Every structure is written in structure tokens, then in C-alpha cells.
Amino acid sequence: xxxxxxxNLWLIPAIPxxxxxxxxxxxxxxxxxxxxxxxxxxxxxxxxSILAFLPTLSAPxxxxxxxxxxxxxxxxxxxxxxxxxxxxxxxxxxxxxxSLCIFVFSIGxxxxxxxxxxxxxxxxxxxxxxxxxxxxxxxxxxxxxxxLVGLASYLLIGFWIHKPSAAAxxxxxxxxxxIGDLGFFLGLVWLYHGSGTLLFYDGGRGxxxxxxxxxxxxxxxxxxxxxxCGAVGKSGQFPLHVWLPDAMEGPTPVSALIHAATxxxxxxxxxxRVYPIFSLGAINDVTPSLxxxxxxxxxxxxxxxxxxxxxxxxxxxLAYSTVSxxxxxxxxxxxxxxxxxxxxLLAHGFFKALLFLGSGSVIHGCHDExxxxxxxxxxxxxxxxxxxxxxxxxxxxxVPLFFCGAWTKEEILHATSHWPKxxxxxxxxxxxxxxxxxxxxxxxxxxxxxNPRAASEHAHxxxxxxxxxxVALGFCTIFxxxxxxPAWPWLHDYLNGETARFDLTRLIxxxxxxxxxxxxxxxxxxxxxxxxxxxxxxHRNVELDPLESAQPFLFRFLENKMWLDELYEESFIxxxxxxxxxxxxxxxxxxxxxxxxxxxxxxxxxxxxxxxDERAINAGVDESVGGxxxxxxxxxxAHSGQIQTYLGAVAIGxxxxxxxxxxxx
Amino acid sequence: xxxxxxxxxIASAALFCIGLxxxxxxxxxxxxxxxxEIMLTAxxxxxxxxxxxxxPTQQPTGVMVAIFxxxxxxxxxxxxxxxxxxxxxxxxxxNVDELDQLKG
Numbered sequence: 001x002x003x004x005x006x007x008n009l010w011l012i013p014a015i016p017x018x019x020x021x022x023x024x025x026x027x028x029x030x031x032x033x034x035x036x037x038x039x040x041x042x043x044x045x046x047x048x049s050i051l052a053f054l055p056t057l058s059a060p061x062x063x064x065x066x067x068x069x070x071x072x073x074x075x076x077x078x079x080x081x082x083x084x085x086x087x088x089x090x091x092x093x094x095x096x097x098x099s100l101c102i103f104v105f106s107i108g109x110x111x112x113x114x115x116x117x118x119x120x121x122x123x124x125x126x127x128x129x130x131x132x133x134x135x136x137x138x139x140x141x142x143x144x145x146x147x148l149v150g151l152a153s154y155l156l157i158g159f160w161i162h163k164p165s166a167a168a169x170x171x172x173x174x175x176x177x178x179i180g181d182l183g184f185f186l187g188l189v190w191l192y193h194g195s196g197t198l199l200f201y202d203g204g205r206g207x208x209x210x211x212x213x214x215x216x217x218x219x220x221x222x223x224x225x226x227x228x229c230g231a232v233g234k235s236g237q238f239p240l241h242v243w244l245p246d247a248m249e250g251p252t253p254v255s256a257l258i259h260a261a262t263x264x265x266x267x268x269x270x271x272x273r274v275y276p277i278f279s280l281g282a283i284n285d286v287t288p289s290l291x292x293x294x295x296x297x298x299x300x301x302x303x304x305x306x307x308x309x310x311x312x313x314x315x316x317x318l319a320y321s322t323v324s325x326x327x328x329x330x331x332x333x334x335x336x337x338x339x340x341x342x343x344x345l346l347a348h349g350f351f352k353a354l355l356f357l358g359s360g361s362v363i364h365g366c367h368d369e370x371x372x373x374x375x376x377x378x379x380x381x382x383x384x385x386x387x388x389x390x391x392x393x394x395x396x397x398x399v400p401l402f403f404c405g406a407w408t409k410e411e412i413l414h415a416t417s418h419w420p421k422x423x424x425x426x427x428x429x430x431x432x433x434x435x436x437x438x439x440x441x442x443x444x445x446x447x448x449x450x451n452p453r454a455a456s457e458h459a460h461x462x463x464x465x466x467x468x469x470x471v472a473l474g475f476c477t478i479f480x481x482x483x484x485x486p487a488w489p490w491l492h493d494y495l496n497g498e499t500a501r502f503d504l505t506r507l508i509x510x511x512x513x514x515x516x517x518x519x520x521x522x523x524x525x526x527x528x529x530x531x532x533x534x535x536x537x538x539h540r541n542v543e544l545d546p547l548e549s550a551q552p553f554l555f556r557f558l559e560n561k562m563w564l565d566e567l568y569e570e571s572f573i574x575x576x577x578x579x580x581x582x583x584x585x586x587x588x589x590x591x592x593x594x595x596x597x598x599x600x601x602x603x604x605x606x607x608x609x610x611x612x613d614e615r616a617i618n619a620g621v622d623e624s625v626g627g628x629x630x631x632x633x634x635x636x637x638a639h640s641g642q643i644q645t646y647l648g649a650v651a652i653g654x655x656x657x658x659x660x661x662x663x664x665x
Numbered sequence: 666x667x668x669x670x671x672x673x674x675i676a677s678a679a680l681f682c683i684g685l686x687x688x689x690x691x692x693x694x695x696x697x698x699x700x701x702e703i704m705l706t707a708x709x710x711x712x713x714x715x716x717x718x719x720x721p722t723q724q725p726t727g728v729m730v731a732i733f734x735x736x737x738x739x740x741x742x743x744x745x746x747x748x749x750x751x752x753x754x755x756x757x758x759x760n761v762d763e764l765d766q767l768k769g
Contacts, residue, residue, distance in 0.1 A: 636768075639767070639768050640765060640768050641764070641765025641766060641767045641768030642761070642762065642765055642768075643697075643761050643764070644688070644689055644690075644697070644761060644762075647688055647689055647697075648689050651685055651689065
């Protein structure tokens with residue numbers, strides 16, 4: 001017997017969607033109503049997520065779902081459904097809670113925007129689409145919601161449509177993710193072909209269950225890799241990560257939503273959801289598809305961390321940081337640590353939302369300045385933002401014991417160390433952890449320490465409506481740090497479908513010291529390199545980044561994002577432009593010429609028939625018509641209208657008849 | 666002078682010619698109508714004369730035809746007169762020379 005919430009799980013995305021639609025029907029003036037509806041919708045979704053969370057605690061590995069027939073064609077029936085399992089429940093909680101904080105924050109951040117109501121409608125829509133992805137029990141339903149997430153991101157990144165850069169970024173995000181989605185769709189079709197169903201769990205017949213998986217056999221690797229293409233696009237993995245930093249053109253709450261709760265999480269979630277396809281036929285937990293996932297993750301994580309160390313836009317640093325952390329999650333999934341990856345995703349959702357909202361608060365306080373080189377000294381001017389940002393920073397860097405990022409990173413390091421194929425990912429990820437701590441330290445020093453610089457002199461703390469969500473997220477980050485402690489790894493085991501045991505000895509492990517050493521190394525490196533920045537004179541901008549003076553070429557290489565955008569511009573985009581130009585030329589001269597040729601044939605024939613018509617046919621018709629007209633004229637002359645003329649004619653006729661009669665007789 | 670068939674036929678022919686002349690020469694629609702009535706009378710006279718001087722018979726066939734013709738002529742005269750009145754109301758004239766709208 002399923003609990004009530006299982007059959008009504010669809011309400012969780014439906015309510016924010018309804019909120020979004022009803023807000024769209026308002027005019028721009030009803031700001032308070034719009035925000036209230038969006039937030040109430042989110043609170044209801046959060047409450048229902050808690051309701052959905054409770055039954056999953058009842059038994060390890062709880063899984064319940066509800067499937068229904070969408071439509072039938074021929075003998076096939078297309079079925080959709082939703083599923084409630086620990087993965088879904090944990091994601092639902094994280095998404096609804098983080099979204100709620102972001103919604104509340106947006107009231108303050110977007111207070112001056114004239115399209116306030118539209119913004120809230122889109123936010124609600126975004127959240128609804130993502131919730132749909134999470135609850136879907138059908139790859140098709142997941143794909144539909146996945147595309148809705150893409151649409152929502154397009155609308156929100158390009159929210160300030162009057163800025164050409166925002167419009168371009170929105171298009172870039174949409175098209176780049178679409179490239180990945182093409183792969184996803186092909187994988188979906190192939191999976192349907194191979195297994196005959198797109199339902200994940202269907203009482204033993206779903207595509208993630210043994211019977212269908214066995215039917216897939218060898219094609220599973222290709223299907224998994226195609227589906228992974230979608231995840232690469234959505235989760236900003238190399239080589240499709242280029243849209244993510246540009247997505248910073250959207251309002252900061254949107255960045256927080258994209259980077260923490262919704263869009264990028266979808267890719268990692270997708271891989272975790274269809275994990276059985278990835279791990280089918282694993283020998284020693286290694287399959288070709290999972291190996292690809294690991295290496296893509298490693299490359300992404302390291303590259304993004306390196307780039308993040310050189311950026312000067314506060315939001316771009318965080319964006320590359322997200323890309324890097326997503327790489328980390330992919331590695332974790334790839335080496336078999338699904339629970340660790342998802343735990344990091346959940347923890348990351350909280351602290352990255354915190355960091356983004358914190359950066360939003362900083363940007364708001366510094367009057368829309370985003371360059372960290374023009375900030376400084378905000379520690380005293382914005383104390384609440386400073387403290388919450390510091391919590392987020394420490395969680396992201398992985399400072400042990402009190403911050404959730406540390407435990408999840410430790411889990412991931414642990415998982416990678418047991419990967420049988422190679423130890424390289426393990427050490428490369430360690431390097432990533434050091435870099436993360438270093439660039440976050442750099443950012444903290446630039447923004448919050450030292451003397452105020454040009455943009456931060458008149459900074460002010462943000463209003464309570466913006467700081468309260470920060471405080472709430474900060475508390476959650478610390479709370480998660482306690483909840484996720486390895487001494488009682490209930491979340492890990494909850495996700496794995498096992499029962500947790502309390503064991504204090506697991507708190508102290510070699511990996512703890514390793515990660516502590518890594519974090520200290522990273523923060524130490526950051527402090528060592530950037531302490532000069534903190535001591536700088538108040539009215540001067542920093543002339544050169546310390547790294548820039550030491551390694552100018554390397555710095556420029558990284559600052560320009562390894563020239564990947566330029567590389568794409570010169571390669572793929574150039575090719576497609578050339579192809580487009582060629583097609584245009586073909587269209588213009590070859591196909592157009594053909595069509596025009598046929599057209600002139602028709603014209604020629606037209607001229608010929610016109611001549612025949614005018615010379616031959618018209619002349620004949622005119623002739624006969626002229627004859628008829630002359631006859632008519634002759635006849636009409638007799639019809640004078642004079643009644644006595646007619647009468648006279650009758651009389652003459654009668655007389656003539658009489659004479660004829662007399663003569664014949 | 667004894668009445669003979671020829672005498673009646675001559676009178677009838679004269680009557681017919683007078684009527685025809687009237688119908689053809691007068692310009693006034695009512696005179697034309699009168700002319701037509703006179704021609705009808707000539708025809709009636711013929712019927713009666715041929716009956717009277719034809720082979721002897723008990724049935725008054727010629728008279729009956731003449732009486733029917735007179736009745737129809739009365740109806741026809743009524744129709745004709747009302748047409749003339751309608752035409753007069755419309756054109757303010759009864760001169761048939763001016764009523765030539767039906768010309769081809």
C-alpha cells in the first residue's frame with residue numbers, strides 16, 4: 001500500500017508550475033502578489049517534499065512509484081510515471097529548500113527591476129521543471145522536464161534582454177546544451193529500441209531492472225555514453241562547459257539557482273539515475289562508459305579550478321568553481337561512489353547557493369560592481385555577508401570537521417583511491433582540492449580583507465530580506481556538516497539503501513588528515529600569494545595579480561579560459577559558418593538558378609500561348625461575335641416599340657395570307 | 666331587299682376594316698382599344714351569320730360562340746382599360762407613339 005504522497009508526487013512540480021502560470025497572468029504592477037504566490041508555491045512544494053521524505057526513511061532502499069498510460073499507438077502504450085526513492089527524496093528536499101532561500105533573496109535583489117513579476121514566474125517555472133526531472137520515472141518524462149529546464153535557463157540567463165551580452169549568453173547556453181541533448185535523445189531512442197520501455201522501474205520490467213538490462217547487452221555502453229552527452233552539456237563538463245561562465249550574465253539569484261539547485265545538478269542526477277546502464281557488465285566496478293565519465297570529470301575539475309584561480313569577476317570565479325566541483329562529482333560517480341557524488345551534489349547545492357547569494361549581496365552592496373580587484377575591506381562593512389560567505393567558502397574548500405564540503409570531498413577521495421584502473425584521478429583530484437582552497441582564499445582576500453578600494457568605499461550591508469536567506473543557508477551548511485559526519489553515515493547509507501551504524505572511530509581516518517593537509521596547503525598557498533593584496537593602499541587598484549607578475553603567459557592562458565572559446569570560434573563555429581555560407585551560395589546560385597530556369601520555361605510557354613490566343617483564337621471568336629452583333633442590330637431595328645407598327649405588320653401579314661389563299665384556291 | 670349571307674359578310678368585312686383602320690391610325694390608346702372591340706364585333710357577326718345561313722340545326726351554336734366572345738371581350742376591355750390607366754399614371758400620357766420602351 002503506497003502512502004498518499006507517492007500517488008500525488010506530481011503535485012510537487014505542479015504547484016510551482018501553477019504558481020508560475022498564474023503569475024504570468026498578472027501585470028507588472030502586482031509585485032507583492034507575484035512574489036507571495038511564488039514563495040507560497042515553493043513552501044508548499046517544500047512541505048510536500050518533507051512529506052515525501054518521511055516514508056523513504058521507513059525502510060532501507062525504499063522505492064515506490066506510480067505509472068500511468070499517457071497514450072497508446074497501435075499495440076504499444078507509452079507510459080509515464082514518477083518514482084519516490086532516497087535519491088529523489090533527498091534531491092527534492094535540497095531543491096525546494098535552496099530555491100525557497102533564493103526566491104526570498106530575489107525579493108531584495110530584484111526590488112528595483114521593472115520586470116519583477118516576470119522574474120518570479122520564470123524562477124517558479126525553473127524550479128518546477130527541475131522538480132519534474134527529479135521525480136520522473138520515465139526517461140521520456142525526464143527528457144521533457146530536462147528540456148523545460150533548458151528553456152527556463154534560456155529565459156532567465158537572458159532576463160536582461162536589453163543587454164546584448166545577456167542575449168548572446170542565453171543563446172550560447174541554449175545551443176551548447178542542445179548539442180549534448182542531441183546525444184541524450186539518440187540514447188533515449190536507442191534505449192527504447194533495445195529494451196522496449198522507457199520506464200525506470202516497472203515491477204521488474206523497467207529499463208533499469210535486470211530483465212531489460214540483460215536485453216540491452218553490449219549496446220549499453222553506447223547508450224550510456226549518448227545519455228552522458230546530455231549530462232555533459234547540462235552539467236557543464238568539458239568540452240561543453242563554455243556556456244556556464246557566460247550564464248553569469250543573468251541576475252545573480254538565477255546564477256545561484258542554475259549553479260546550486262537546478263540546472264547543473266540535473267546532469268549529475270541523470271547519471272546517478274541511469275547508473276545501472278552505466279555499470280552494466282562491470283568488471284571490478286569498471287566499465288568503458290564509467291571510465292569516460294571519470295576522465296571527463298577529472299579534466300573538467302582540474303581545468304576549471306585552474307581557470308577559476310585567475311578570474312577577476314566574482315561570479316565567474318564561482319562559476320568555474322561550480323564546473324570544477326561538478327567534475328569532482330562526475331569522477332565520484334564514475335569510480336562507483338554514487339552516494340558520495342550525490343552527497344557532494346546536495347552539500348554543494350547548499351553552500352554554492354550560499355556563495356552565489358553572498359556574491360549577489362556583495363554586488364548589491366558595491367553598486368553592481370563585479371570586479372574583485374575593485375573591492376576590498378568588506379569584512380567590516382558587510383559583516384553578515386562576510387560571515388556567511390566565509391562559511392560557504394570553508395565548506396567549498398573542504399575545511400574538515402564542521403563543514404559539509406569536507407566530509408563529501410573526503411568520501412570522494414576515498415572512493416577514487418579504491419578505483420582499480422588507475423590512481424591518477426585520485427591524485428589529480430587532490431590537486432583540484434588544493435586549487436579550490438587556494439582560489440577561494442584569493443577571492444576572500446580580494447573581497448573582504450584589506451582596505452576598501454574604489455567600488456567598496458561606500459558599500460552597505462544588504463537589507464534583511466537578502467541577509468536572512470544567507471543566514472538560513474549558512475546554518476544549513478553547518479547543520480549538514482554535522483549530519484554528514486562519517487561517524488554516522490546515514491545519508492550515505494540511506495542513498496545506498498543500507499542501514500547506518502554509529503561508529504565514532506570512522507571519524508578519524510587517514511583520509512581526514514590527507515584532506516586536512518590539502519586544505520591547509522591550499523589556503524596557505526592562497527594567503528602566501530595574496531597577502532600583499534590585503535596590505536595595499538586604499539585608493540589604488542591592484543596593478544598586477546601576483547600570479548600574473550610571476551607567470552605572465554600562464555596567467556593570460558588561464559585568464560582567457562585556455563582560449564577555448566576562441567578555439568571553438570576558430571574551429572566548430574567557423575566550420576558551421578562556412579557550411580552555412582556554402583549552403584547559402586548553393587541556395588542562391590544553384591537551387592535558385594534551377595528554380596528560376598523552370599520558372600522561365602513556364603514564362604516562355606506563357607508567351608507562346610498568349611500569341612496563339614491573341615492571333616488565332618481571338619480573331620475567330622471576334623469574327624463570329626461581330627456577325628452575331630450585326631444580325632442583332634438588324635433585328636433590333638424592327639423592334640421599334642411602336643405598337644401600331646406591329647399591328648400594321650400583323651394586318652399586312654393577314655392580307656398577304658388571304659391573297660395567298662385566294663390565289664391557291 | 667332580302668337578307669342574304671353575302672350582305673352580312675360584306676357588312677362584317679366593312680366593320681372589320683373600320684376597326685382595323687381605327688386601331689392602326691388613332692394615336693390614343695382608348696381609340697385603339699375601341700378599334701379592337703369593333704373588329705371583335707365583326708367576327709361575332711360572322712359567327713351568327715354563318716349559323717343563320719348554314720345548314721339547319723336545333724342547337725344555337727353560332728349565337729353561343731358570339732355570346733362567349735362578347736363576355737371575353739368585356740373582360741379583355743376591362744384588362745385593357747386598367748392597363749391604359751396604369752400606363753397613364755406612370756407616363757402621364759396615353760399616346761402610343763411615346764410608349765416605345767419595348768423597342769429592341
